[in-house]
Amino acid sequence: MATEQRQQQQGWNPVSRVLNWMEQLSEEAYAYLLLAPAFLVLFTIALWPLWRTFRVSLFADNLFGAAKTGGFVGLQNYVDVLTNQNPLLSRPLIDFTGGTPFFRQALLVTLAFAIISVVFETLIGFGQAYIMSKEYRGRRWVRVAIILPWAIPIVIQGMLFFLLFNPSVGFLSDPLQAIGLFGSNPLTSSTNAFVIVTVADIWKTSAFMALLILAGMQSIDKSLYDVAEVAGASPWQRFRHITLPLIFPALMVAMLFRTIDAMRIYGIIEASGAGCGTVPSLSCLVVDTMFGVTQAYASAATIAFITATIIALVIGGYLVVLKLSPEGSYQ
Amino acid sequence: MVKDRKKIKQTSTGPVSRRRFAQIAGTAGVASIAGCYGGSGTEGIEILGNQNLAQTMDIQAFYDAGVSEDIDIEITAGPEDTDSRAEEFVTLLDAQQENPDIMVMDNGWTIPFIVRESIVNLEAEMDSGFIDQVKSESFEMLVETGSHPDTGELWAIPFFPDFPTMQYRKDLFRDAGYSDSEFDRWSTDPPSWSEWSASVAEVHNNADVDYGYVWQADSYPGLSCCTFNELMSSYGGAYFGGLDTLFGPVGERPVTVEEAPVIEALNVARDMVTGSSAATQDITQCSPNVVFGWTEQETDGAFVGDVNAVAMRNWTYTIPLAEDQFEAGQELGVMPMPYGVQESEAAYEGLGGTAAALGGWLVAANPNTADLESTLEVLQAFHSAEVQEAQLNGPGFLPHQPDLVESLAGEHPAFGDYSETLRIAGDNTVARPVTPVWSQQSQEAYQDINDALQGRKQPAEAMSDLEGSFIDLENIS
Numbered sequence: 109m110a111t112e113q114r115q116q117q118q119g120w121n122p123v124s125r126v127l128n129w130m131e132q133l134s135e136e137a138y139a140y141l142l143l144a145p146a147f148l149v150l151f152t153i154a155l156w157p158l159w160r161t162f163r164v165s166l167f168a169d170n171l172f173g174a175a176k177t178g179g180f181v182g183l184q185n186y187v188d189v190l191t192n193q194n195p196l197l198s199r200p201l202i203d204f205t206g207g208t209p210f211f212r213q214a215l216l217v218t219l220a221f222a223i224i225s226v227v228f229e230t231l232i233g234f235g236q237a238y239i240m241s242k243e244y245r246g247r248r249w250v251r252v253a254i255i256l257p258w259a260i261p262i263v264i265q266g267m268l269f270f271l272l273f274n275p276s277v278g279f280l281s282d283p284l285q286a287i288g289l290f291g292s293n294p295l296t297s298s299t300n301a302f303v304i305v306t307v308a309d310i311w312k313t314s315a316f317m318a319l320l321i322l323a324g325m326q327s328i329d330k331s332l333y334d335v336a337e338v339a340g341a342s343p344w345q346r347f348r349h350i351t352l353p354l355i356f357p358a359l360m361v362a363m364l365f366r367t368i369d370a371m372r373i374y375g376i377i378e379a380s381g382a383g384c385g386t387v388p389s390l391s392c393l394v395v396d397t398m399f400g401v402t403q404a405y406a407s408a409a410t411i412a413f414i415t416a417t418i419i420a421l422v423i424g425g426y427l428v429v430l431k432l433s434p435e436g437s438y439q
Numbered sequence: 440m441v442k443d444r445k446k447i448k449q450t451s452t453g454p455v456s457r458r459r460f461a462q463i464a465g466t467a468g469v470a471s472i473a474g475c476y477g478g479s480g481t482e483g484i485e486i487l488g489n490q491n492l493a494q495t496m497d498i499q500a501f502y503d504a505g506v507s508e509d510i511d512i513e514i515t516a517g518p519e520d521t522d523s524r525a526e527e528f529v530t531l532l533d534a535q536q537e538n539p540d541i542m543v544m545d546n547g548w549t550i551p552f553i554v555r556e557s558i559v560n561l562e563a564e565m566d567s568g569f570i571d572q573v574k575s576e577s578f579e580m581l582v583e584t585g586s587h588p589d590t591g592e593l594w595a596i597p598f599f600p601d602f603p604t605m606q607y608r609k610d611l612f613r614d615a616g617y618s619d620s621e622f623d624r625w626s627t628d629p630p631s632w633s634e635w636s637a638s639v640a641e642v643h644n645n646a647d648v649d650y651g652y653v654w655q656a657d658s659y660p661g662l663s664c665c666t667f668n669e670l671m672s673s674y675g676g677a678y679f680g681g682l683d684t685l686f687g688p689v690g691e692r693p694v695t696v697e698e699a700p701v702i703e704a705l706n707v708a709r710d711m712v713t714g715s716s717a718a719t720q721d722i723t724q725c726s727p728n729v730v731f732g733w734t735e736q737e738t739d740g741a742f743v744g745d746v747n748a749v750a751m752r753n754w755t756y757t758i759p760l761a762e763d764q765f766e767a768g769q770e771l772g773v774m775p776m777p778y779g780v781q782e783s784e785a786a787y788e789g790l791g792g793t794a795a796a797l798g799g800w801l802v803a804a805n806p807n808t809a810d811l812e813s814t815l816e817v818l819q820a821f822h823s824a825e826v827q828e829a830q831l832n833g834p835g836f837l838p839h840q841p842d843l844v845e846s847l848a849g850e851h852p853a854f855g856d857y858s859e860t861l862r863i864a865g866d867n868t869v870a871r872p873v874t875p876v877w878s879q880q881s882q883e884a885y886q887d888i889n890d891a892l893q894g895r896k897q898p899a900e901a902m903s904d905l906e907g908s909f910i911d912l913e914n915i916s
Contacts, residue, residue, distance in 0.1 A: 127461060171875040171915060172689075174556045195911030198882045275729050276737065293732045296658060296893065385658050385886050399526050401548040402878040 158416060164409035169196060176405050185410040196404045198396045199388035201411065211298035214388045214411075215418075221306055221389065222370035222422075226363055228310045233317025233362070240318060241325050258315035266379020269308045270295065274381065301382035308376050313369075317362050324358030325351065356433065364426045371419050390415040483511025484810070484817045486802070487539035489524075490516040491834040500829030504820040510813045521545045522660075532557045532805070540808040541818060544595060546584035546799045547664055550686065550873045553587050553594040559804035562592040565815055573597070573822050577839045578799075580870040585801045588686040588874065594803060596821050599836035601798035602868050603665070604860065605629065605777060606742065606761060607639075607750035608646075609770040615642040625774040626860045629793050632673070632722060635777040636711055639725040643749050650748035651725040652711065653738045656892055661734055663884035664871035665796030666752065670708060672794035672869040673778050675785030676700030678884070678909070682789045685872045694909045696884075696902045700786065704779065705891050705898040712892070720779075725749075731893050752776065754798060755861065759835055759853035773857040775864040790869070797868035799839070841865060876912045883908040 133141060165185050168178030188194040192203045200208050202215040210216055236254045240247070257265075273294045275281045284290040294300035328351065336346045374391035377384060384392030390411060398408030486492075493516040501512055518524045525548045531539070532552075544552065552558050562570050570593050574582050577597040585595035609622055617638070630638070636652070643651035655666050671677065677695055679685065684692035695701070706718035712731070714724030729737075735753060742751035743761045746769060751757070761771045775793040785791030802821050808814045820826050824847075827838035831847050837854075838844050844865055849858040871877065884905055891901035 130461065169915070171551075172554055195908060195915065196879050198879070198886075275732065292728050293893070296732045296889065383658065385882065396882070399522075399529075401522075401525050401529075401551045402876070403529065403551075404879075 158413075161409045161416070162413050164405055165413050167406050169404040169406045171402065171404065176403070178406070181406075185406055186414070189407070189410050189414065194407055194410075196397055196402065196407045197393055197411070198385060199393065201390075201393065201414070209298065211302050212388060214390050214393045217302065217388055218371060218373065218390045221302070221309070221373055222367055225306050225309045225313070225370050226366050228306075229314045229317045229366055230359070230363055232310065232314040233321050236314060236318035237321035237325055240322050254318060255315045257312045258319075260312065262312075262375040263379050265308060265312050266376055266381070269304055269376075270379075270381040273300075273304055295381050296386060298386050301380075301386045305373075305376055305380055305382055305387050308380060309370070309373070312376075313366065317366060320358055320362035320365075321355060324355030327358075328354045353434075357430065360426060360430045364423065367422055367426070368419055371415070371422065390418075483513055484541065484813055485539040486512065486514045486541040486543065486817070487517045487527075488514055488543040489519050492516070492543065492830075492836075495833040495835075497829045497833055500823075500825045501817060501820045504823035504825040506816055506820050507813075510816065512817060515539065517543075521547065528552070529557075532807070535807045537805070537807050537809045540805055540810065540814040542803050542805060543598060544801050544803050546581060546797065546801055547660075547871055547873060548878070549584055549595050549801050549803065550588060551875045551878070552803065553585075554875050557806070558594055559806050559811070559815075560587075560592055560594055561596065561804065561815075561818070562594070564804075564811070565819065569819060569822070576822075576842070578797075578841060578865060578868065580797045580868050581799050581801070581839055583686060584797075584799075584870055584873055585803075588688075595801035596803075596818055597839035598800045598802045598821060599827075599830060599839055600865055600868070601754050601756070601800075601837070602795035602864050603669070603752050603754050603776060603798075604758070604795070604857075604864050605635070605750060605752060605774050606757060607772045607774075608642075608648075608746075608748075609772040610768055611642050611646045611648070611749055612638070612772070613770075615645045617642075622772050625772070626857070627775075627863055629775045629777045631720075632670075632707055632711075632777045632779055633720045636723040636725045637721075639749050640723040643725065646749060648747050648749060650727050650741050652750045652752075653733065653741050653748045654726065654730055654752040655734050655738055656708065656712075656730045656889065657732050657734050658885050658889035659734055660881050660885060662888055663881040665798065667704065667708070667884075667888050668871055669776060669794045669796040669869055670779065671701050671704040672790050673776065673780070673792065674700040674704045674707070675780050675787060675791045676704055677787055677790060678880075679872050681787030682869070685870060687874050689874045689876060690913045690915075692913070694906050694913065696905050696909065697899070698786075700780075701902060702898045705888065705901070707779065709892050709894070709898070713894075717898075731889065755837060755854070756835060758857065762853045773860050775860060775867060793864070793867050794869050795864045795867055797870040800836075837861065837865070876915060880909055880912050883912070 130138070130141065164177060166180060166182055168181045168185075170176065170178040185194070189197065189201050192200040192205070192208075197214075199212050199214055202213050210220075240251050240254060260268075270278075272278045272280045273290075275293055281290065281292075281294060284294070285292055290300045291297045294304060332350050332354075333346055336350055341349070372391050373389045374384075374395065377387045377389060377392060384396055393411045394408050394415065397404045397411065488496075493514045496514055498512050498514070502508055506512070517527050524543075524545065528542055528544065531542075542558070573596055574593060578600050581597040581600050582593070585597060586593050612622070629635070639652045655661050668678075676698055677685075680693040680695050703718055703720070706715075707720060707722050709715055710718050710722035711724065711726045712728050716722075738748075738751050738753055739757055739760070742748040742753070743757055743764050746765065758771070758773060765771055776795050778791070778793045780791045782789075782791040802818060804811070804814050804818055822839075824843060827840065827843050828847055830836040831838060831851055831854075835853070838847055841862060845858050845862045848854040848861055851858075854861060871881070874880075887896065887901040887905040887908075890896040891898045896904070
């Protein structure tokens with residue numbers, strides 16, 4: 109009895125031992141200890157679902173029984189999806205035979221959307237950032253006007269474009285049809301709807317690029333421009349040799365974020381009334397296959413894992429460019 | 440020395456000691472996790488339906504039908520959109536939640552839940568006499584969509600049927616020279632599509648409304664399950680042969696979308712909008728091309744909301760809406776859908792003539808319910824006359840027993856004038872071919888049908904593509 113009391117006083121029960129051990133840690137080790145639960149949670153919610161998704165993709169779909177998936181099929185789902193042999197997909201991921209129109213192949217639609225939207229958002233964002241960085245009367249209102257679309261919820265954004273292009277109520281539908289740019293029902297045509305969805309995204313998200321580019325611009329030491337001006341550099345030379353190199357890392361990060369987001373496009377397609385059947389993206393394929401009544405879990409997991417892989421490759425590409433470029437090497 | 444070191448550490452990590460921080464963080468974490476496992480659900484029996492049902496159904500009807508007063512019944516509202524409702528049920532059942540005890544399911548997707556054994560097999564749990572009574576007294580197609588396609592066992596009880604009718608403006612037809620004798624005849628013996636399209640076009644030319652006949656041809660599930668399905672049926676065509684192979688067996692039934700009646704139906708639909716004269720029948724242009732992007736909501740808006748169309752194809756729920764909305768001088772007419780060819784001319788038995796797509800809902804039991812006995816007691820009451828009368832007078836849902844449609848709907852303020860029309864339309868319903876692969880087949884179908892209607896594909900090309908997709912999906916089994 110006396111021994112136990114002495115042991116407790118000396119901190120021999122497990123909790124006390126842990127607490128005592130904690131007290132002896134260095135500042136750095138203690139910081140890592142506090143971060144460990146967060147790292148554990150992040151690891152669990154990021155990697156475990158990815159592993160589960162991959163695992164499910166290795167089994168067959170089971171549409172006729174109580175089990176969620178059928179037998180183990182290895183990589184057959186990937187072969188079927190990539191060769192357009194999976195009939196459960198509402199649109200092909202990619203059709204190498206050329207039998208499917210360009211804007212009805214999910215991978216091509218997604219890549220085209222990502223490239224076009226990110227390029228235009230970067231260019232427009234640059235212009236907007238330049239305007240926002242200048243000093244002039246009424247600048248705050250210009251800033252509000254530029255940033256406003258970014259603040260609009262995606263459902264409202266979709267409704268705005270639906271109302272613009274719906275043939276019954278949209279005032280842009282008839283004139284664009286009259287000059288031959290769009291058909292009579294633009295939101296039901298894959299090509300027209302792709303353009304509408306892309307424009308809607310550029311309209312909303314250029315402001316995001318502008319904000320990140322503006323942050324990069326404002327971090328540039330203004331005396332560099334004074335020196336360049338004294339040395340006789342033209343505005344283009346100042347942009348090419350001062351602005352661009354110094355904001356390059358911020359620009360790459362902004363483009364990286366936007367590209368990841370663009371590769372996951374789904375909300376605006378549904379909210380604008382175009383629908384996944386008209387503008388099929390990779391996320392659309394996953395949603396169509398996974399949810400609703402069919403519940404083809406294995407096929408959906410296959411598309412989801414392919415999408416994640418493509419996004420990982422894109423991220424890798426950006427990081428390599430950033431690493432190899434002289435402007436980004438110091439990061 | 441040790442004392443000094445502890446003092447330094449305490450200072451560098453702030454006023455809270457490491458020991459104290461670990462205690463607080465640990466307690467808070469445990470409390471948070473415990474909170475996640477808090478109790479949920481409701482006492483009594485919960486029926487998950489929609490807003491209309493939850494707000495207007497008279498619960499007393501269940502007790503009048505014999506449900507014990509000890510059982511509390513609560514109706515809650517789930518998503519209005521049918522696909523979202525299905526997804527909610529999938530999630531609830533996957534999570535093995537006890538609530539809701541009873542789920543109101545669309546007849547378009549009940550069979551996949553049955554095949555996956557996600558709901559209770561009522562035939563194994565309920566009195567066989569009652570099951571036989573439900574099967575023999577309810578609309579046959581509604582029973583089929585609540586039964587296991589292989590065994591024929593009943594897994595869901597019919598709640599209410601729905602089917603489209605042709606709703607039109609009698610006052611505009613009168614202005615064009617039509618009379619009550621035609622309206623009376625049409626109410627039980629509808630005209631052909633050829634006659635009807637000509638009549639609508641004629642009336643539209645004389646009327647001050649923007650649209651002639653409005654219907655739903657957007658690229659959406661309603662096109663494949665319903666609008667085109669019934670038009671195709673009225674021309675004697677079908678997706679998978681006749682009615683005998685409607686629900687399977689998947690992989691062993693014929694795919695018949697390339698047959699002449701299906702192509703003819705596509706051409707008829709296209710002619711009504713474009714006046715292209717592609718069909719063998721003489722169809723007059725009578726519909727605006729906006730219908731290629733319209734669902735029920737837009738057609739309601741044009742015919743009921745704006746009172747701006749001559750005629751509309753829509754479900755029975757729009758009849759009371761039109762009765763409310765129409766002003767003095769505006770008069771509603773209702774008839775079964777026009778026919779394509781006579782039944783005797785159809786290649787498959789039961790097709791041809793007037794045809795209306797079968798919509799409607801069923802009620803099924805959650806296998807995870809905490810009180811299966813009470814759940815089944817409430818479920819049984821859905822087949823009573825008391826509950827069917829309450830569902831008609833409250834949310835406006837038609838009875839699922841044909842006999843009660845005429846007797847109960849005949850006294851209803853909105854449906855009363857059309858009870859015979861509704862009975863005839865209900866007797867001529869055609870169900871969608873629901874199987875576990877129908878959702879994907881439906882998607883392929885509405886995409887190809889919409890492409891053909893909009894002229895992106897020739898009808899024969901679209902149906903050839905559709906046949907290939909259907910066969911691929913049939914072979915999955």
